[in-house]
Amino acid sequence: MSLVVEHLSKKFGDHVAVEDLSFSIENPGVFAFLGTNGAGKSTSIRMILGMLSRDSGTVTWKGQPLDIMKEKVGYLAEERGLYPKYNIIEQMYYFASIKGMKKKEATSAIDYLFSRLKIDEYRKKRAEELSKGNQQKVQLAAALLCNPEIIILDEPLSGLDPVNADLFKSIIREERDSGKYIIMSSHQMETIEEFCEDLVLLHHGKVVMRGNLNDIKRERGRENLTVKADKPFGEIAQRCGMTLVEETPNGSDFKVRSEEEAGRMLKEMLESGINVIKFDLREPSLHELFVEKCGGDVNED
Amino acid sequence: MKIKGWKEVFRFTFTQQVKTKSFIVSTIVIALIMALMAFLADFLPVIFLEDELSKAERTVAGEDVFTIETLYINNESGHDFDFTAALSGTNVTVNFISASEADAKIAAIADTTEKAMVSKIILDESGFSVDSRYAGGESGVQKLDGEVLNSKLADSIRIQYLASLGVPEDQIALAMSPVYSSISSAGEEPMSMIKQIVNTVVPMISAIVLFIFIFSYSQLVAQAVAIEKSSRIIEYLLTSIKPLAIILGKVLAMCCVSLMQFVLIGFGGALGFLVSIPFGIVGKVGTMVQAAAPMMTEAAGAAAASGAGAGMDAAVVIGEIGDAFSNVDAGLFIIMIVTFILGFLFYAGIAGLAGASVSKMEDLSSAIQPLSLIGVLGFYLAYFPQISGEQNTMSVVARYMPISSPFILSSDYMLGNIGIAEALVSIAVLAAADIAVMMLVAKVYESVILHTGNRLKLGDMLKMSK
Incomplete structure (x- = not known):
């Protein structure tokens, strides 16, 4: 196992920010670190990185305690920034120098990343002159500057337009494919589903869901059904024990107790001469799992 | 203890600071003003005392x-x-x-x-x-x-x-031949008026200049720390270097920037003075003193009789001013530099904590109020005892208090109010205070640097660092 987090806990006064957080990332790839606002994600990340002292717990990397002063770690914080008055290229060289990079090495990395992120033209601008999206690109470049083995991306796509979001995704894919260990925190569940196989979900500092996303979904089974037809079918649904969740232009969403019930309903609809336009029985989405685990008691702090 | 990364922070902070327009413009403008003031201070008396000088010059030169x-x-x-x-x-x-x-x-x-x-x-x-x-x-x-x-x-x-x-x-x-007479007190010799003026003016000017440099650059440290916190850049920096390395690099860089500006401005003043020497009062009186020296020793009477009195009066004044600056030597410059650096570390350390206590720039002005209070108190403690031009209990207290000693120690030594032993004791006290401040900074800064929200008070910071 490469990155192992065991029993991390942190209290601020009487407030428990993180309680007994454990997970491991065994292979390169993207690991989802999820949670509601104020669930303790940033606190956990800071503890993992050693920026914040832990009340208890350990973080090991390849069997040794993780020391970010020695290991190459890239971090794109949720609350990120640049020096507003200094020019971009000088900031990048500074970031490279504190990462222990030589000037030549830094120049090569900056040239590649700036070209890849299409921000070459902003090299000599001050950070305050850049749009938020372009600042975010510079920050991603800074995070990837030292070619880190471990990359922590906290809400990497927030505030980006679709074009730049795609650009970021392609870079994340590139890093993943080159064998990096990536921890990604995001509230965009589609993005998480697109990249991540394993996840941990925090709520009020506690782990409420953990494991492989496909396994979790498989365990839950196909319980969501969307049906669209050319005639009303409410009675049939009721008779078959379906629970109506929502009516939308795309059809009616039901919660089903078993796949057999869904099959019986489809059979009855067809036998009644109803023309079925859409009949989609599927596993719960990550969004639905998230809301189910955390939806009843969301901390909006 | 090896503090990795402070040199990089130092280099970046120093480079960025000396490249700012405000630094370049203020250094050039103040250095030019100093040069002009030094030139005029030396040159204007020549205009106002033209007749007296002319007479003295002619008589002394024969x-x-x-x-x-x-x-x-x-x-x-x-x-x-x-x-x-x-x-x-x-x-x-x-x-x-x-x-x-x-x-x-x-x-x-x-x-x-x-x-x-x-x-x-x-x-x-x-x-x-x-x-x-x-x-x-x-x-x-x-x-x-x-x-x-x-x-x-x-x-x-x-x-x-x-x-x-x-x-x-x-x-x-x-x-x-003139009959020379002398008189002296049976008790302690009262201070001459010239020495009293020098003893008043020099420490006051020195205290003001040092206060401006040390205090204003300390505030820049607080501002720099607050910018890193409020812009969230600190989160990135902490993935590579320890908080102590950040604050240490920053404080030392600002110290060097302020020292550099101090020296450049001083250089401007010295240059103005050097340019003025051929035309100024100091150069003219100096020449007269040299010329009058043989007369004063070998034929004082004849010189006096031929009207060399003005030259001799000037020589006496110059001599008294020279006596007032009795400790102008290499030791003084070492003491000045060391005191400046230690004084800066003391105030900048406190300023760093003030900057770390806020997460929004708009809270900074209220956060540095305690620093301002300490600074102003230290300044007045150094400044007011000098008004009388004589040494008193307050002067002694000011000399050994870390909040005031950076503003007064150099001039005290320069004017001969203290010897090297007393200067070293004062420096030792200041250095001990610096160590205490830096230990506090090391303990607290790491705990509060990632804090966001309302401004922290000292009590909160100490509690968080436990």
Whole structure:
């Protein structure tokens, strides 16, 4: 196992920010670190990185305690920034120098990343002159500057337009494919589903869901059904024990107790001469799992 | 303990700071102002004291060139006098005239271009007297020249009269030499006025300048720390370096920037002074003192008799000012630099904590209020005892208090108020305070640097760092 987090806990006064957080990332790839606002994600990340002292717990990397002063770690914080008055290229060289990079090495990395992120033209601008999206690109470049083995991306796509979001995704894919260990925190569940196989979900500092996303979904089974037809079918649904969740232009969403019930309903609809336009029985989405685990008691702090 | 990364923080902070327009403009402008002030301080007295200097220069240099070219003498004393010897080597021609001619001449030179003076020598019950009128109008005759010539005539009359009585030459020389006298207090010698002025002005100016430099740059440290926190750049930095390395690099960089500006501005002042020397009062008086030195030692009487008094007065003033700065040596510069750095570390350390206590720039001004309070208290503690120009209990307290000693220690040493041992004790106290502040910073800064939300008070910060 490469990155192992065991029993991390942190209290601020009487407030428990993180309680007994454990997970491991065994292979390169993207690991989802999820949670509601104020669930303790940033606190956990800071503890993992050693920026914040832990009340208890350990973080090991390849069997040794993780020391970010020695290991190459890239971090794109949720609350990120640049020096507003200094020019971009000088900031990048500074970031490279504190990462222990030589000037030549830094120049090569900056040239590649700036070209890849299409921000070459902003090299000599001050950070305050850049749009938020372009600042975010510079920050991603800074995070990837030292070619880190471990990359922590906290809400990497927030505030980006679709074009730049795609650009970021392609870079994340590139890093993943080159064998990096990536921890990604995001509230965009589609993005998480697109990249991540394993996840941990925090709520009020506690782990409420953990494991492989496909396994979790498989365990839950196909319980969501969307049906669209050319005639009303409410009675049939009721008779078959379906629970109506929502009516939308795309059809009616039901919660089903078993796949057999869904099959019986489809059979009855067809036998009644109803023309079925859409009949989609599927596993719960990550969004639905998230809301189910955390939806009843969301901390909006 | 190895603190990785502080050099990179130092280099970046220093480079960015010296590249700012405010630094470049303020350094150039203040250095130019200092150069101008130093030049004017040396040069303006030459304009205001032109006559006195001219006289002193000529007499000290033995250049008896007068603006009076013709001296009309009406001798009514009944004794014959010959002024050839007294006026030899000068450009003055002597013409003896009658009383009526003298009156006519006085009327004639009232408004004329003739460079002349009329002198009447009279003997009455009170003794000899020389009553002279110098040419007015556009003659260009200087009153001082008239005074010097009058003095020469008076001395010559006295010498010739004594000779006529049969007094030997050596006795006359002895009689004509000035009688030097001295007086001193049986108790502690009171401070001369010049030394008192120097002792008042120098520490006050020094305290103001040091306070401005140390305090304003400390505030920049607080601002830099607050910018890193409020812009969230700190989160990125902490993935590579420890908080202590960040604050250490930043404080040392700002210290060097302020020291550099201090030196550059001082260099501007020194340059202005050096440029002024050929034209300024210091250069002129210095030349006179050198020239007058042999006269003062070998022929003081003759020099005094020939009007070298002004040069000697200037020499005395310069000497007293020199005495006031009794400790200007290499040790002073070392003490100045060390005190500046230690004083800066003390205030910048506190400023760093103030900056770390806020997460929004708008909270910074209230966060640095305690720093301002300490700084202003330290400044007044250093400043006020100097007003009297004498040492008192407050001066001693100020010298050893870390909040005030950075502003006063150098001038105390420079003026000889303290010796090297006392200076070292004061530096040791300041260094100990620096260590205490830096230990506090190391303990607290790491705990609060990632805190967001309301401004933290010192109590909160200490609690968080436990």
